[in-house]
Amino acid sequence: MATASEGSKVIKPDFESGRKHFIFTQEHEDLRESMRAWVEKEIYPHRNEWEETCWPTSIMRRAGELGYLGLCFPEEYGGQGGDYFYSIVRAECMSYSGSGGTNMAFAVQTDMALPPIYMLGTEEQKRRYLTPGIRGEKVAAIGITEPGAGSDVAGIRTTAIRDGDEYVINGTKTFITNGPRADFIVLVTKTDPGARHDGITLFIVDLRDEDGNPVPGFTVTSELEKMGMHASDTGELSFEDVRVPAENMLGEEGKGFYHIAWELQGERLVAAAGCHAGAERMIERTLQYAKEREAFGRPIGKFQAIRHKFAEMATKTEAAKQFTYATAWRFANGEYPVREITMAKLFASRVACEVADECVQILGGYGYMKEYEIERAYRDVRLNRIGAGTDEVMLDVIGRSYGL
Amino acid sequence: MTVVKVTGERAPLPPFGEEHEQLRESVRRFVSKEIAPHVDEWERAREFPRELYRRCGELGFLGLKFPEAYGGQGGTHLHDAVWVEELARSGGSGGVAAGLNAHASIAMPPIFNFGTEEQKQRWLVPGIAGEKIGALGITEPGAGSDVASIATRARRDGNRYIVNGAKTFITNGVRADFLVCACRTTEAGGHDGISFLVLESDMPGYEVSGKLEKMGWHSSDTGEITFTDVEVPAENLLGEENGGFRLIMANFAWERLVMAIGAVGAMDRLIDAAVAYAGEREAFGRPIGRFQATRHRIAEMGTKAEAARSIAYHALRLFHSGRDCVREVSMAKLFTQRALLEVADEALQIHGGYGYMREYGIERAVRDARLGPIGGGTDEIMKEIIGRTMGL
Numbered sequence: 001m002a003t004a005s006e007g008s009k010v011i012k013p014d015f016e017s018g019r020k021h022f023i024f025t026q027e028h029e030d031l032r033e034s035m036r037a038w039v040e041k042e043i044y045p046h047r048n049e050w051e052e053t054c055w056p057t058s059i060m061r062r063a064g065e066l067g068y069l070g071l072c073f074p075e076e077y078g079g080q081g082g083d084y085f086y087s088i089v090r091a092e093c094m095s096y097s098g099s100g101g102t103n104m105a106f107a108v109q110t111d112m113a114l115p116p117i118y119m120l121g122t123e124e125q126k127r128r129y130l131t132p133g134i135r136g137e138k139v140a141a142i143g144i145t146e147p148g149a150g151s152d153v154a155g156i157r158t159t160a161i162r163d164g165d166e167y168v169i170n171g172t173k174t175f176i177t178n179g180p181r182a183d184f185i186v187l188v189t190k191t192d193p194g195a196r197h198d199g200i201t202l203f204i205v206d207l208r209d210e211d212g213n214p215v216p217g218f219t220v221t222s223e224l225e226k227m228g229m230h231a232s233d234t235g236e237l238s239f240e241d242v243r244v245p246a247e248n249m250l251g252e253e254g255k256g257f258y259h260i261a262w263e264l265q266g267e268r269l270v271a272a273a274g275c276h277a278g279a280e281r282m283i284e285r286t287l288q289y290a291k292e293r294e295a296f297g298r299p300i301g302k303f304q305a306i307r308h309k310f311a312e313m314a315t316k317t318e319a320a321k322q323f324t325y326a327t328a329w330r331f332a333n334g335e336y337p338v339r340e341i342t343m344a345k346l347f348a349s350r351v352a353c354e355v356a357d358e359c360v361q362i363l364g365g366y367g368y369m370k371e372y373e374i375e376r377a378y379r380d381v382r383l384n385r386i387g388a389g390t391d392e393v394m395l396d397v398i399g400r401s402y403g404l
Numbered sequence: 405m406t407v408v409k410v411t412g413e414r415a416p417l418p419p420f421g422e423e424h425e426q427l428r429e430s431v432r433r434f435v436s437k438e439i440a441p442h443v444d445e446w447e448r449a450r451e452f453p454r455e456l457y458r459r460c461g462e463l464g465f466l467g468l469k470f471p472e473a474y475g476g477q478g479g480t481h482l483h484d485a486v487w488v489e490e491l492a493r494s495g496g497s498g499g500v501a502a503g504l505n506a507h508a509s510i511a512m513p514p515i516f517n518f519g520t521e522e523q524k525q526r527w528l529v530p531g532i533a534g535e536k537i538g539a540l541g542i543t544e545p546g547a548g549s550d551v552a553s554i555a556t557r558a559r560r561d562g563n564r565y566i567v568n569g570a571k572t573f574i575t576n577g578v579r580a581d582f583l584v585c586a587c588r589t590t591e592a593g594g595h596d597g598i599s600f601l602v603l604e605s606d607m608p609g610y611e612v613s614g615k616l617e618k619m620g621w622h623s624s625d626t627g628e629i630t631f632t633d634v635e636v637p638a639e640n641l642l643g644e645e646n647g648g649f650r651l652i653m654a655n656f657a658w659e660r661l662v663m664a665i666g667a668v669g670a671m672d673r674l675i676d677a678a679v680a681y682a683g684e685r686e687a688f689g690r691p692i693g694r695f696q697a698t699r700h701r702i703a704e705m706g707t708k709a710e711a712a713r714s715i716a717y718h719a720l721r722l723f724h725s726g727r728d729c730v731r732e733v734s735m736a737k738l739f740t741q742r743a744l745l746e747v748a749d750e751a752l753q754i755h756g757g758y759g760y761m762r763e764y765g766i767e768r769a770v771r772d773a774r775l776g777p778i779g780g781g782t783d784e785i786m787k788e789i790i791g792r793t794m795g796l
Contacts, residue, residue: 308788
């Protein structure tokens with residue numbers, strides 16, 4: 001168990017305990033065991049079906065019941081009171097689902113939409129949104145991207161204009177995971193349309209009423225068809241004079257950009273964890289194939305070129321994993337390691353994509369067949385180099401952190 | 405206006421702690437003051453002064469992980485890792501690092517781990533003091549990756565061995581006083597027929613037959629050594645007769661970790677240089693670092709370096725805690741050496757014409773880095789090892 005040494009704020013890792021990694025305690029490993037078992041039992045068997053129908057809302061409720069949505073939130077809000085490392089464990093457990101879309105939907109709930117409410121929300125907002133979100137009773141979404149603004153967040157055009165004790169919202173959001181069914185959304189708007197970074201404000205916007213009907217002015221204009229992540233419903237959302245009480249402002253007016261920039265850090269590192277875990281699952285599956293599939297008188301894994309492919313994939317994946325763990329340690333230790341988080345996300349996304357490609361290759365014709373699911377992983381994983389910050393934006397952020 | 409907050413005050417990354425910071429600082433100071441300014445000259449001379457061993461010994465840097473009973477500092481491999489990383493970061497010479505580290509971390513550990521008390525007094529103690537220089541001799545002209553096929557023969561004759569054969573690519577091989585030498589002690593040799601004998605350079609028949617000229621590591625003397633009927637006393641047998649293969653395997657882990665950790669320090673040095681140059685050098689009206697392609701290139705370099713650090717430190721942590729870590733050490737070696745080579749090449753590109761000039765030290769870093777994926781176990785062998793740990 002890690003202990004803090006006298007006079008030092010740094011948690012000294014306990015190397016003697018012989019644990020697999022110093023950021024995880026036995027409690028983390030216990031959760032890992034039980035959550036993984038749950039994922040394998042209640043999600044994995046439905047992975048193919050949910051590619052067609054999308055994940056059912058009931059599974060979110062189920063996860064909430066079991067405490068899996070509130071691992072890092074305090075008990076007073078219905079959470080489990082765990083540390084940041086629990087979100088890494090959770091991301092790794094979800095990798096056993098066989099359904100990238102389901103993982104992403106859950107990640108939006110636990111790592112993108114609810115954390116800002118926890119960090120910035122009033123007690124009333126937490127009561128109305130955080131706790132139901134943690135229980136899985138309400139599905140959340142986060143609305144940043146618009147048809148005309150993705151990487152350039154400051155260029156968004158959705159407005160929220162004060163009118164009495166309400167704000168009136170107009171605009172369009174796109175690529176919104178959970179958007180088509182979400183009960184509420186953490187929405188990024190311009191309260192000062194003339195400004196860029198300093199004109200952005202966050203709101204929690206109810207999208208559906210008690211009966212599940214869209215609130216006045218809100219329309220799901222489209223459910224988007226994608227290359228992968230088919231189990232996840234992704235929406236284009238339109239806001240026409242949608243009214244929101246002033247109390248639904250989240251955080252400070254004009255500070256929304258900075259709030260979101262902060263939020264993105266935790267999200268990116270968890271995304272990185274999902275990537276190395278996804279890569280591990282692909283390697284496991286492909287390794288099994290390589291040991292069974294015979295050609296020219298031997299299992300193909302015994303050909304040196306194939307053996308070396310596995311060695312390279314495993315090495316890259318291990319590097320990504322250790323990078324994410326080391327950065328999580330920094331983050332949990334109170335640092336704000338934007339550079340390393342950004343690097344870890346960049347690195348892990350690419351590793352996942354490279355590993356997916358190599359695994360398809362090793363599976364040969366079967367790698368191209370839907371039945372073997374590696375092609376699904378390839379399509380799912382491809383989003384990681386784009387979503388939650390493109391590779392190019394990551395490189396810019398990292399480069400600027402060197403003063404360039 | 406920047407939204408991005410850079411990393412500020414930070415704790416040492418595990419497995420290092422506050423207790424290693426002082427050592428880090430003193431190594432940095434020593435290397436910056438007593439090594440870095442002379443590297444250029446030593447590279448041209450194709451050797452660094454023998455005196456440097458004595459100086460490092462005097463300051464305790466050669467005995468960090470060895471017990472005080474032998475003149476060491478009584479520290480751990482973590483202290484050694486600090487030395488290795490900072491020597492690379494502040495020294496800028498793969499050759500000097502190779503000479504010092506081959507002595508302290510490749511030649512001496514077998515004596516410490518497998519030697520008798522008497523053997524430790526004869527070689528470990530003067531080695532830690534820097535009074536005698538050691539080298540490890542395994543590779544031969546006809547056997548590199550295939551260690552089990554070494555042919556140097558040590559035939560037992562009464563209370564001595566008669567040694568015939570040759571070694572090559574031996575770091576410190578030209579001026580080593582003692583050579584920890586792998587020999588075939590059975591006719592068949594192989595995994596169960598190899599032993600280690602400690603040879604001394606003044607033994608009749610022991611000849612430095614060549615000082616090899618290399619692409620990089622210029623300040624490190626690399627020797628070809630031939631043995632013609634060298635008579636080696638039986639007391640110079642290190643460990644068990646025919647048990648040498650185990651000794652070889654035991655030694656590889658630390659050797660490979662030293663290379664991995666050294667690469668981490670070297671990458672930091674190159675990135676600092678690239679950032680500084682890109683921030684100053686102007687072209688088309690601005691510092692070149694403000695061109696997105698260059699900014700991105702530096703971002704790539706930094707990302708690779710941090711990923712390399714993570715996997716190297718992880719392997720180091722496992723090694724230090726006594727856990728079985730063949731897989732992680734092999735991965736760390738594989739990853740870090742390739743990463744350093746790429747980072748060095750990118751740094752060269754960023755420095756443009758100046759990168760190609762000897763004066764800037766960048767082209768030296770490239771030439772030095774090229775050995776990484778070969779020495780200490782080739783990339784291909786690393787992949788074989790890793791693949792086998794996966795059951796292939």
